[in-house]
Each structure stands twice: as C-alpha cells, then as structure tokens.
Amino acid sequence: MNKQKTILDIGLMKQQQEKISVLTAYDYPFAKLMDSAGIDIILIGDSVGSVVSGYDNTLPVTLDEMIYHTRAVVRGSEQALIVTDMPFMSYQISKADARLNAGRLVKEAGAHAVKLEGGEHMAETIRAIVDIDIPVMGHIGLTPQSIHRMGGFKVQGRQEEHARKIIADAKAVEQAGAFSMVLEGIPRDLAKEVTEAVSIPTIGIGAGADCDGQVLVIHDILGLCDKYSPKFVKRYADISEVISQGITDYISEVKAGEFPTLDHSFK
Ligand code: KIV
Numbered sequence: 001m002n003k004q005k006t007i008l009d010i011g012l013m014k015q016q017q018e019k020i021s022v023l024t025a026y027d028y029p030f031a032k033l034m035d036s037a038g039i040d041i042i043l044i045g046d047s048v049g050s051v052v053s054g055y056d057n058t059l060p061v062t063l064d065e066m067i068y069h070t071r072a073v074v075r076g077s078e079q080a081l082i083v084t085d086m087p088f089m090s091y092q093i094s095k096a097d098a099r100l101n102a103g104r105l106v107k108e109a110g111a112h113a114v115k116l117e118g119g120e121h122m123a124e125t126i127r128a129i130v131d132i133d134i135p136v137m138g139h140i141g142l143t144p145q146s147i148h149r150m151g152g153f154k155v156q157g158r159q160e161e162h163a164r165k166i167i168a169d170a171k172a173v174e175q176a177g178a179f180s181m182v183l184e185g186i187p188r189d190l191a192k193e194v195t196e197a198v199s200i201p202t203i204g205i206g207a208g209a210d211c212d213g214q215v216l217v218i219h220d221i222l223g224l225c226d227k228y229s230p231k232f233v234k235r236y237a238d239i240s241e242v243i244s245q246g247i248t249d250y251i252s253e254v255k256a257g258e259f260p261t262l263d264h265s266f267k
Contacts, residue, residue: 002079005040007113007135007179010081013040013212014201020180020213022203023221026052026069030218031076039080041203043115043215044070046085046145050227051219058144061087063101070109083137084111088145091116095128102129102136115182117143119169123176130177138173141166141207142185153230155206157186163193170194170202182215183207185232206232 013020021038024045025031031042048069049061063086070084084105091098098116105111113135116122126136141156150156157166166186173181180201183191188208195202195211204211216233219225223238253259 002038004079005081007081010040010180010201014199020201020203022213022215024048024215024217024219025073025076028072028076031073031080034218035077035080040213041215042073042077042080042082044073044082044084044111045217046087047217051217051225057147058085059088059147061085063087063090063104066090067104067109070105070111074110081113082111083113083115084109086114086116091122091125091129095125098125099128099132099134102134103132106134113137113179115139117145119166120172123172126173126176126178136176136178137203138170138176138178138181139184140169140173140181141183144184153185155185155187157190163187163190166190167194167197170198174198174200180212183211206230 010020020040022041022043023034023039024043024047025034026044026048034042044066046058046061046066048065049055049058053061055061066084066087070082074082086098086101086105090101102114105114114129115137116125117139119138119140126138129136142150142153144153147153157163170181178200180203181198182203182205183194185206188210191202191204191207192210201212203213203215205215217225220229220233221236223235223240226240229235250259
C-alpha cells in the first residue's frame with residue numbers, strides 16, 4: 001500500500017517542481033481506479049451537481065450531498081489526498097457556519113481538506129477554518145458559484161485591472177493559510193504570474209501549463225458528459241460509446257431470450 005499523501009507532500013511537490021495531478025471523483029469505483037493509478041489529489045467537486053445530478057450549475061448542491069459523495073470516495077482511496085468542495089451557502093453566511101460545515105466534511109465524511117471559492121473577501125473565512133486545523137484549498141479566477149455575478153462561465157482577468165485583482169486574491173488566499181489554490185479560467189500568462197508570486201501550489205483548470213498542477217472533471221476526460229465541452233478539456237477516452245454498446249447488447253439479448261443462459265442460472 002502506498003503512503004497516504006498529506007498537504008505537506010503536496011507543498012513539497014511545488015518546491016521540487018513535480019507537477020501535481022488532480023481529478024474529480026464522486027463515487028467509490030472511480031475513486032478506486034484513480035487512486036490505484038496514482039493520482040495525487042482526488043477532489044470531490046461540487047461539479048457533481050452538473051455531471052452527476054444534471055443541474056445547469058453547481059448552486060443547488062447541498063452539504064449533505066457532498067458528505068454522501070465524499071464518504072464513497074474516501075472508501076475507495078488509500079493514497080490520494082482527499083479534498084472536498086464546500087457547496088454554495090455552506091461558508092458564505094458566517095465564519096461559525098463555515099467552521100461547522102468544514103468540520104462536518106472532515107468528521108462525518110472523512111475529507112482531509114476542504115476547498116472554497118473566493119479571494120480577498122473570503123480570506124477571513126479561510127483563516128477561520130485553517131485555525132481549527134482543517135486544511136483549505138482556495139479557488140480563484142472563474143469561480144462557478146459566482147455564475148450570476150460573472151454573467152456565465154467566462155474567462156476572468158483579461159483586463160489589466162481584473163488581472164491585478166486576481167493576483168491580490170491569490171496573495172490573500174496564501175496569507176490566510178491555504179495550502180494550495182485552484183486557478184480556474186484565466187489567461188495562461190496571468191496563471192504563470194500568480195504561480196510565481198505565491199509559495200503554495202497552484203492547480204490550474206483552463207489556466208495553461210505553468211501552474212504547479214492540473215485538475216479536470218473525470219466525466220469530461222472520459223467523454224461521459226454530453227453537454228458543452230470547454231476548450232481546456234482534453235478527452236482521454238470515450239467510454240460513453242462503450243457503455244451505450246453494453247446496454248444495447250443487454251437489451252437485445254433480453255428481448256431475444258438469449259440472456260440469461262444456463263451459465264448465469266442456478267441449479
Ligand atoms: O467542482 C469542481 O469540480 C471544481 C474543479 C473543476 C476545480 O471545482
């Protein structure tokens with residue numbers, strides 16, 4: 001069995017210039033597959049709302065749903081660091097709420113760390129959670145829980161003034177005590193600048209190759225998502241076709257009376 005990764009290992013990877021691999025998972029079988037393949041971090045993203053529950057965005061996802069999915073992932077993993085998203089409204093109201101809800105994700109679900117969205121305005125919340133010994137991964141740039149403010153899923157930080165704000169956000173997240181941060185949907189030069197400006201690892205998604213690590217949604221890389229696929233996604237396999245074929249074959253064999261055979265029956 002490989003050693004369980006910690007936030008210290010992840011920090012060291014930046015220092016040693018070893019890229020950090022991160023994928024989302026929401027259930028036991030996927031967690032088991034990516035854990036045994038050697039993924040560094042498994043993120044139980046609130047993207048579960050879009051790719052598993054079929055919502056248009058992540059806003060409807062509840063804390064209880066995140067706990068349910070995190071438990072399944074924890075049971076399927078041995079070596080990866082497990083980070084769980086704090087869903088919309090589980091940390092925005094008060095620092096006390098944020099601590100309580102982060103605590104539930106660790107105590108009831110078994111997460112090693114939590115992730116929350118926001119820069120300067122969330123720094124005190126990050127600090128409040130870190131102060132009770134729960135590691136926090138920040139998330140800045142395109143923050144999907146702010147979809148209504150941003151007016152859609154749009155690349156952030158293209159204008160100079162907005163780019164400066166993202167750098168200030170990154171520094172605030174680092175100073176608040178986060179152990180790493182996601183940089184989502186920002187120009188690659190800006191992501192490089194942020195990565196060089198902070199001492200904690202940056203994990204990019206749609207942020208170019210200069211981040212310290214990369215994260216993608218598992219359904220996107222395996223071709224399991226029939227919705228719009230963003231430019232930054234690379235499809236490594238198309239398992240929808242394999243699944244569809246298996247289901248079609250099953251249906252036709254049942255209809256034709258070819259399944260089950262004696263091999264699949266008891267005496
Ligand atoms: O919810 C999620 O899956 C995420 C990643 C894509 C960064 O936040």
